[in-house]
Amino acid sequence: MDNTLVTIQNLSVVYTLKTSFAGWLKGNKKRTLQAVDDLSLTLEKGEILSLVGESGSGKTTTGRALLRLIKEKVRGSIHFEGRDVFSLNGRELKEFRKKAQMIFQDPYQSLNPRDTVSRIVGESLDIHHRELSAEKKREMVTQALEWCGLKPVERFWNRFPHELSGGQRQRVAIAGALILKPQLVVADEPVSMLDASVRLDILGLLNDLRAQIGVSCLFITHDLALAWLISDRIAVMYAGAIVELGSAELIAQGALHPYSKALIAAQPSATATKERKRAVLVDREVDPVAKTFCRYYRRCPLATSQCLEEAPGLLEVHPGHFVRCFNWRTDD
Numbered sequence: 001m002d003n004t005l006v007t008i009q010n011l012s013v014v015y016t017l018k019t020s021f022a023g024w025l026k027g028n029k030k031r032t033l034q035a036v037d038d039l040s041l042t043l044e045k046g047e048i049l050s051l052v053g054e055s056g057s058g059k060t061t062t063g064r065a066l067l068r069l070i071k072e073k074v075r076g077s078i079h080f081e082g083r084d085v086f087s088l089n090g091r092e093l094k095e096f097r098k099k100a101q102m103i104f105q106d107p108y109q110s111l112n113p114r115d116t117v118s119r120i121v122g123e124s125l126d127i128h129h130r131e132l133s134a135e136k137k138r139e140m141v142t143q144a145l146e147w148c149g150l151k152p153v154e155r156f157w158n159r160f161p162h163e164l165s166g167g168q169r170q171r172v173a174i175a176g177a178l179i180l181k182p183q184l185v186v187a188d189e190p191v192s193m194l195d196a197s198v199r200l201d202i203l204g205l206l207n208d209l210r211a212q213i214g215v216s217c218l219f220i221t222h223d224l225a226l227a228w229l230i231s232d233r234i235a236v237m238y239a240g241a242i243v244e245l246g247s248a249e250l251i252a253q254g255a256l257h258p259y260s261k262a263l264i265a266a267q268p269s270a271t272a273t274k275e276r277k278r279a280v281l282v283d284r285e286v287d288p289v290a291k292t293f294c295r296y297y298r299r300c301p302l303a304t305s306q307c308l309e310e311a312p313g314l315l316e317v318h319p320g321h322f323v324r325c326f327n328w329r330t331d332d
């Protein structure tokens with residue numbers, strides 16, 4: 001049986017940047033920025049896969065493209081349950097939106113401050129299930145709040161977002177995303193605003209919900225330790241491309257790409273000092289117009305002249321473990 005929920009093939013997203021009026025007078029052409037570059041990835045049913053990488057590496061853009069929330073020109077294809085997401089028509093797109101939800105980083109911005117908890121959580125029922133009776137809707141909102149540990153439900157029902165703690169607000173956002181029992185959730189830094197203990201609570205919650213309703217999750221974070229805690233597989237992104245992909249254990253304990261190693265070395269640990277220094281120190285000169293070299297070349301401690309001449313592909317170095325590096329065998 002095919003267990004694949006999402007297949008992303010050769011996804012590229014290019015943003016067009018606005019030219020200032022002064023720039024326009026000088027005759028500057030349109031500037032573009034390639035946020036995602038030829039990215040391929042699959043997500044299994046019930047799987048939690050983390051996209052990890054530094055700021056600007058294209059994680060959010062990938063997540064938004066997956067949910068068809070990007071207006072920019074997108075190349076490549078995304079299939080959800082075998083159907084091409086980019087060619088869904090109005091009714092099909094509405095159906096897709098029921099099955100694929102997003103949880104945002106900042107619940108302050110994503111929750112309407114004038115709505116009560118019950119209205120926020122029940123909002124998608126009003127959009128997608130207007131046929132349901134008020135009683136049934138109430139039952140479903142209650143259940144979603146309970147899933148997310150907002151109990152007793154009556155204590156939260158009529159509260160406004162500003163009357164909740166940060167962790168509770170994030171739980172409300174999660175309840176709103178899960179009320180329709182979606183098959184896919186894209187969680188974009190869902191715990192980065194929270195303190196460590198609440199963070200673990202929310203991660204535990206996502207894990208429980210996966211067991212209860214079998215939801216698959218694309219978990220976006222810049223924190224490798226967090227990704228390791230929650231995910232089955234980890235995809236490490238750098239400059240719009242996946243540089244390493246494998247099981248969470250493999251990446252955490254046997255990372256092969258120098259960027260993944262640098263991320264691990266940047267985690268607080270007694271043994272990390274040496275590598276951490278190296279990760280920060282490397283900064284090579286490159287010709288800014290040269291295009292076909294490894295994107296990590298400038299910061300890479302393992303770089304050779306080959307990395308300047310051609311860009312490495314994503315190579316399966318062990319079953320299920322992919323690395324985009326010519327020198328992955330080199331021990332640094």
Ligand SMILES: Nc1ncnc2c1ncn2[C@@H]1O[C@H](COP(=O)(O)OP(=O)(O)OP(=O)(O)O)[C@@H](O)[C@H]1O
Nearest residue numbers: 015016033035054055056057058059060061062222
């Ligand atoms: N709407 C936009 N218009 C133009 N450029 C954009 C837009 N959104 C993102 N970018 C650029 O695309 C690149 C990737 O951005 P993206 O938000 O996907 O990164 P990210 O990995 O999610 O970063 P962060 O960890 O900071 O959230 C960045 O260089 C960013 O400046």
Ligand SMILES: [Mg+2]
Nearest residue numbers: 059060061188
């Ligand atoms: Mg982001």
